Amino acid sequence: xxxxxxxxxxxxxxxxxxxxxxxxxxxxxxxxxxxxxxxxxxxxxxxxxxxxxxxxxxxxxxxxxxxxxxxxxxxxxxxxxxxxxxxxxxxxxxxxxxxxxxxxxxxxxxxxxxxxxxxxxxxxxxxxxxxxxxxxxxxxxxxxxxxxxx
Amino acid sequence: xxxxxxxxxxxxxxxxxxxxxxxxxxxxxxxxxxxxxxxxxxxxxxxxxxxxxxxxxxxxxxxxxxxxxxxxxxxxxxxxxxxxxxxxxxxxxxxxxxxxxxxxxxxxxxxxxxxxxxxxxxxxxxxxxxxxxxxxxxxxxxxxxxxxxxxxxxxxxxxxxxxxxxxxxxxxxxxxxxxxxxxxxxxxxxxxxxxxxxxxxxxxxxxxxxxxxxxxxxxxxxxxxxxxxxxxxxxxxxxxxxxxx
Amino acid sequence: xxxxxxxxxxxxxxxxxxxxxxxxxxxxxxxxxxxxxxxxxxxxxxxxxxxxxxxxxxxx
Amino acid sequence: xxxxxxxxxxxxxxxxxxxxxxxxxxxxxxxxxxxxxxxxxxxxxxxxxxxxxxxxxxxxxxxxxxxxxxxxxxxxxxxxxxxxxx
Numbered sequence: 242x243x244x245x246x247x248x249x250x251x252x253x254x255x256x257x258x259x260x261x262x263x264x265x266x267x268x269x270x271x272x273x274x275x276x277x278x279x280x281x282x283x284x285x286x287x288x289x290x291x292x293x294x295x296x297x298x299x300x301x302x303x304x305x306x307x308x309x310x311x312x313x314x315x316x317x318x319x320x321x322x323x324x325x326x327x328x329x330x331x332x333x334x335x336x337x338x339x340x341x342x343x344x345x346x347x348x349x350x351x352x353x354x355x356x357x358x359x360x361x362x363x364x365x366x367x368x369x370x371x372x373x374x375x376x377x378x379x380x381x382x383x384x385x386x387x388x389x390x391x
Numbered sequence: 392x393x394x395x396x397x398x399x400x401x402x403x404x405x406x407x408x409x410x411x412x413x414x415x416x417x418x419x420x421x422x423x424x425x426x427x428x429x430x431x432x433x434x435x436x437x438x439x440x441x442x443x444x445x446x447x448x449x450x451x452x453x454x455x456x457x458x459x460x461x462x463x464x465x466x467x468x469x470x471x472x473x474x475x476x477x478x479x480x481x482x483x484x485x486x487x488x489x490x491x492x493x494x495x496x497x498x499x500x501x502x503x504x505x506x507x508x509x510x511x512x513x514x515x516x517x518x519x520x521x522x523x524x525x526x527x528x529x530x531x532x533x534x535x536x537x538x539x540x541x542x543x544x545x546x547x548x549x550x551x552x553x554x555x556x557x558x559x560x561x562x563x564x565x566x567x568x569x570x571x572x573x574x575x576x577x578x579x580x581x582x583x584x585x586x587x588x589x590x591x592x593x594x595x596x597x598x599x600x601x602x603x604x605x606x607x608x609x610x611x612x613x614x615x616x617x618x619x620x621x622x623x624x625x626x627x628x629x630x631x632x633x634x635x636x
Numbered sequence: 637x638x639x640x641x642x643x644x645x646x647x648x649x650x651x652x653x654x655x656x657x658x659x660x661x662x663x664x665x666x667x668x669x670x671x672x673x674x675x676x677x678x679x680x681x682x683x684x685x686x687x688x689x690x691x692x693x694x695x696x
Numbered sequence: 697x698x699x700x701x702x703x704x705x706x707x708x709x710x711x712x713x714x715x716x717x718x719x720x721x722x723x724x725x726x727x728x729x730x731x732x733x734x735x736x737x738x739x740x741x742x743x744x745x746x747x748x749x750x751x752x753x754x755x756x757x758x759x760x761x762x763x764x765x766x767x768x769x770x771x772x773x774x775x776x777x778x779x780x781x782x
Contacts, residue, residue, distance in 0.1 A: 242701075254708070258711075265718075269723075279735075287738065290738075297665070301522055302741060304510060304663075305510065305753050310757050312757070313758040315538075316541060319490075379496065384492065446745075505656060505689075506682075513678065520665075523750050527747070527751050530759060547689075594666065596670045621762065624763055627766070
């Protein structure tokens with residue numbers, strides 16, 4: 242067990258544990274935000290695990306999650322728009338905090354990788370993850386008006 | 392059957408299943424041990440055929456026939472969905488109304504669509520080298536197209552997604568897998584045997600003999616199947632309405 | 637569709653192709669000729685999809 | 697000590713799966729299910745099975761919620777249509 246895996250364990254245990262509590266209880270607006278946060282926490286954890294196991298190919302999992310995680314949140318934002326329009330989530334504090342965590346993890350892992358194409362790949366994953374989660378958060382708080390049924 | 396008897400039946404059945412599972416669990420090899428008789432042999436065979444990802448070698452070389460079965464299951468499942476979710480005589484199609492979408496969300500969808508599609512193709516193409524393969528990449532590529540539904544509306548998606556073409560592509564990909572198998576048979580060995588092509592240089596795109604070809608066939612099959620499946624679900628959820636409404 | 641719009645669409649697709657081909661180079665680990673050929677075709681497919689998607693969305 | 701991450705993720709999977717069963721409303725259940733998909737992918741990764749983890753991510757993060765929510769929408773529309781007729 243090295244520092245990378247320890248950091249991933251803490252992020253998973255504390256972060257995803259909290260996200261699970263959020264997704265299981267409370268009003269819908271809290272649940273969708275918690276679902277978005279779970280993606281934003283697990284993707285950096287996967288990067289840390291890939292670094293901890295020294296398996297660069299595991300980075301592909303983080304890449305796929307950074308692409309499809311926000312898409313999953315967009316699905317909820319789109320198809321639950323009616324319910325969310327009555328009671329839109331306002332969770333910019335959490336969103337930016339988790340985005341900051343992702344940025345820190347991507348920065349540290351990139352620094353450990355050193356300047357190479359692999360580092361650019363990590364930075365691309367970070368940009369996709371943070372951009373995706375911020376846009377998904379935006380979509381949840383009124384990105385779809387919820388009046389149409391298209 | 393009364394409620395009491397039913398509960399007893401469930402309790403007895405569940406208890407017996409739990410006992411069997413525990414008994415089986417106690418007989419398993421210890422967790423995280425050093426002895427892996429199957430793994431050692433699979434890795435040896437994979438390295439002999441220059442396939443860097445042993446899982447791809449197991450799926451598309453050592454047990455390619457099992458994968459044919461899995462592919463057939465998916466094909467049959469999608470076929471069943473297409474038949475079940477078709478438009479019946481007492482239903483009609485309503486034009487979906489455009490949905491007002493916030494501009495950042497729309498821009499995000501338009502940028503991520505090609506990136507996700509490229510990532511899906513990357514995962515398919517590198518199935519024999521890194522984690523992933525036809526199934527995973529195919530699902531990612533198919534999901535990427537539906538960003539157009541999420542970022543715009545269903546009509547926009549329908550205009551770049553002719554379902555008929557994807558149905559043909561699905562069938563073609565299944566036949567491509569079978570043809571590769573039969574080519575092995577004609578080439579002098581067995582059905583789906585990986586003896587036809589040179590094994591190439593280890594850890595490059597052309598390594599692994601027929602593994603990349605079968606991977607590509609599965610990738611196309613899964614991508615087309617998921618697109619057709621989602622098309623039926625979207626048709627039902629967005630367009631098709633019952634008469635008399 | 638006149639010549640000007642055709643030219644614009646071609647330029648847009650080309651720009652997408654360049655960006656996506658660069659992304660492919662970032663994703664892969666070892667670079668060889670076959671890798672470049674496959675990457676160029678994959679980037680072509682994705683660039684076509686990107687152009688078509690943008691046109692469909694802005695045409696409404 | 698090296699297995700601590702496996703224990704943590706196994707506990708998370710157990711808790712998420714139990715929650716997915718306990719939640720009754722299908723839309724909210726889909727939310728828990730998508731978290732379960734992501735956590736399962738991490739479990740497969742820490743057990744050194746990234747191929748399976750990638751399958752789970754591809755299917756569980758966007759495709760399953762989309763299929764579930766489209767079905768829920770169709771059923772609700774039908775119920776609404778029936779209610780209007782009566």
